[in-house]
Amino acid sequence: MGKLKDLAIQFANRKKGPQCSVGQLLDTLKTEERVELNEAIASQLPGPAISEAVDQMYGVVLKAHIIGRHRRGECKCPS
Numbered sequence: 586m587g588k589l590k591d592l593a594i595q596f597a598n599r600k601k602g603p604q605c606s607v608g609q610l611l612d613t614l615k616t617e618e619r620v621e622l623n624e625a626i627a628s629q630l631p632g633p634a635i636s637e638a639v640d641q642m643y644g645v646v647l648k649a650h651i652i653g654r655h656r657r658g659e660c661k662c663p664s
């Protein structure tokens with residue numbers, strides 16, 4: 586492995602921090618539920634719609650803008 590790649594990996598890992606509420610919820614889900622939610626987040630579905638669906642299914646309120654941040658990789662969840 587080259588030095589540049591080592592450094593880049595180091596910087597990528599630095600991003601890890603407390604997970605956002607989306608990441609926290611994902612951690613508690615069963616594999617197939619996690620896959621489903623990840624697919625919804627990766628899709629074109631609007632954040633508020635995902636937020637409402639998650640609330641109804643799991644009784645967890647995920648703010649739409651948090652979903653948006655997680656979707657764009659701007660949160661501190663390990664990607």
Ligand SMILES: [Zn+2]
Pocket residue numbers: 604605606607608654655660661662
């Ligand atoms: Zn996140």
